[in-house]
Amino acid sequence: MDALALLQRRVKANHPMALWRLGTIYLSGDLGLGKNIPRALELLHRAAEVGSRHAHDKLGQVYYNPNYGIKQDIPRALRHWTDAAEQGHPNSRYYLGIHDGNKKRWGRALAHFMIASKMGDKHSLKMIKNMCKQNFCSRMEYAEALRGFQLADDEMHNKQREDGQAFAKVFLSGLLPRY
Structure with a gap:
């Protein structure tokens, strides 16, 4: 099929x-x-x-x-x-942040970008960095977003590593056919 x-x-x-x-x-x-x-x-x-x-x-x-x-x-x-x-869709948070930023609702935009960056969305992190450069948020807020992004990124890589190890263990134990 x-x-x-x-x-x-x-x-x-x-x-x-x-x-x-x-x-x-x-x-x-x-x-x-x-x-x-x-x-x-x-x-x-x-x-x-x-x-x-x-x-x-x-x-x-x-x-x-x-x-x-x-x-x-x-x-x-x-x-x-x-x-x-x-x-929990980070891309949608990013788009909501963009929309609020276009409406000059900086606090709401920052909140959306902050949540998305802590979920590992690099575009939102970049927007917070740009907002910081334009004085729409503080360096502390950018640092918080960066820490959250790094934690999410580390967690994602750990999950991928665990999934790979679990797959390898099953494959090596003979539970999957070998091609």
Whole structure:
């Protein structure tokens, strides 16, 4: 069974990641499916309804950016980014920070960037650094963001190392077929 067929099977089962992925494929027209914005939105909304924070993030991007071929709807984009951010999606926090910064709501922007940088988002950390250079936040706040970013980065690398070691242990114990 090819990857697209398997993905479509998981979509029929209402799997959130499969719905999100197929929606993004229809947005870009990948895998020979061709662009189909209405179908993409349908899949992304279904994915968001069953709890995909990635779908909320992508819907925020689609409604915020008129380049997707639909009418820009900023309040709707912000609702989706807020839902994704509340579910722990750092990219959505970053976008909320950008939006608040564009509105000159520096405190709110900093709060979003701070949360995202502590989740390991390097773009948010860079925004805090820029805000510090422009005196929109203090060096102490930047230092706090940097420490949080480094902790998140260390944790991520430790998790990857643990996953690799667990895989190697299973592989070496003969539980997986050798090719």
